Amino acid sequence: MQRYCFCLQVRPDRLDEYVERHRDVWPEMQAALREAGWHNYSLFLRDDGLLIGYVESPDLDAAQRAMAATEVNARWQAEMTEFFQGTDGAAPDESFQLLPEIFHLQED
Template identity: 55%
Template sequence: MTSPTATKRVCFQLVVRPELLDEYIARHTPVWPEMLAEIAAAGRRNYSLFLGDGGRLIGYYETDDDEAAQAYLANSEVAARWEAEMGRFFVGLDGRPDQAATPLTEIFNLHDQLTAAQAPVTASENESTAS
C-alpha cells in the first residue's frame, strides 16, 4: 500500500458509444487549451486516455489529493462546459463523465513493490521473523 501522503494513481473506465468514436477522438485532438489548464490547475498530472475495442476507454492520472482535484473541477465553469459536451459520448453514464466514471482498483505497482522489497528490515521485523 502507498502512504496517505504519496501521489495517488487513479484509473477509471468509461465506454464510448461506438457510433461516436471518430468524433470523440477528434474532440481530443486537441482538447481545448483552457480545459488542459483546468486539469493541471486541479492538480492532476500524467493524465492519459486509452481507447480499446468496443469503445472501452481507460483513463489514468496522478494527483496528490484526488478529492480536492474533483472538487476543483466540479466548480470549474470550463470543466462544466467540456463535460456537458462530452456526456453524450458515453454509454450508461449517470452525470458528468469526470464525476461519474467507474474507478478501477490498483492491485499492483512495480515501483511500490520494488521500493518495499528494498526497504531495510527494522529490529522489530527481525525479531518477529526469527520466532
Template identity: 55%
Template sequence: MQRVCFTMNLQPDRIDDYLAAHQDVWPEMLEALRTTGWQNYSLFLRPDDGLVVGYLETDDFDRARELMANTAVNEKWQSRMAQYFDTGTDPDTAMTVLDDYFHLA
C-alpha cells in the first residue's frame, strides 16, 4: 500500500467558502474516489495561510489519479474547486506530492 501526502494552497480570503463546499461533498464524487483507489483519504487545513495537506493510501497513486481524472464528476468538482486555490487552476494538477521517508508502524 502506497501512502501519499500532498500540499496545495488556498487563497486566504476563500478559506471559509472552500470549507463550506466540503460540508456536502457530492455522493458521486465520494464514490468515484473510492472506486478509483483513494483510500483513507483526509484533508487538513492550516487556517492562518490556507495550506491544505492531503493524505491518502492507495495501491498505485499515479493510476488512482489517472482513473479519477477520467471521471466526469471529478472534472466537474475540480472546475468548481479551482476558484479557491491560489493557482486558479484544477487543484489536481496543483498538488505538490511530498516524499515519504519515515513511518512508525
C-alpha cells in the first residue's frame, strides 16, 4: 500500500460550507471511493483554506481513473469545483498537487 499526500486551496469565503458538505458525504460517494481503491482517506483544513489530503492506495493513478469512470464522482466534483482556488475550473480530484513523502516512522 502506498501513502499519498496532496494539497489544494479552498476559497476562504467558502470554508464553512465546505466543512458542512463533508459532514455528510454521500454514502454512494464513500462506497465508490472504497471500491476504487482509496483507503484511510482523510482531509485536513487550515483556517486560511489550505486543504491537505492523505490517502493510501496500491496505485493512486488507477484509483483516480476508477473514480473518474463513476457517475457519482462526476456529480460530486461538479459540486465541489466552486469551492477551490487555482484549479482553473478543473475538477478538484484532477487538480491537486501531490507532496513527496520525506519521512515515515516505521512501526516496530
